[in-house]
Amino acid sequence: MSLKKTNTVLAAALVLFILWFGTEFVLSPETTAPGFGLPSWPSGDGGGFLVVKGIRDVVLALVLGVLLVTGHRRALGRVLLVEALAAYGDMATVLAHHGSAAAALGIHGLTATVMTANGLLMMRETRQAAAAPVAPAPQPG
Secondary structure, three states, X not given: OOHHHHHHHHHHHHHHHHHHHHHHHXXXXXXXXXXXXXXXXXXXXXXXXXXXHHHHHHHHHHXXXXXXXXXXXXXXXXXXXXXXXXXXXXXXXXXXXXXXXXXXXXXXXXXXXXXXXXXXXXXXXXXXXXHOOOOOOOOOO
């Protein structure tokens, strides 16, 4: 499989995974939340923060999806690298709050690492196109 195809499949899988996970948090936060890895969850009015997390994930996925579908592959690589910070942040949050190390590393850390790898591969794939010289515009005259 070519690098471009591998990158496309991996990026599409990430978009679908993040979109699914975010949608689950929006539609049924109380049943999805325990899988996040934290030892306790907000109750009462604090439960709204779970929906906020879901909306964040849906938006992150949509940004990636738009870049993938429109063919902005270099921008997609850059955004994958930046958005991986959200997943690394989730991992650090779970670990800092004495949550499940398995969830922190196996869900958030793995997702962030796959996003980083996909972003770097996407940047490598598009490196030649970005480095190609641009022909000067014809001068009137």
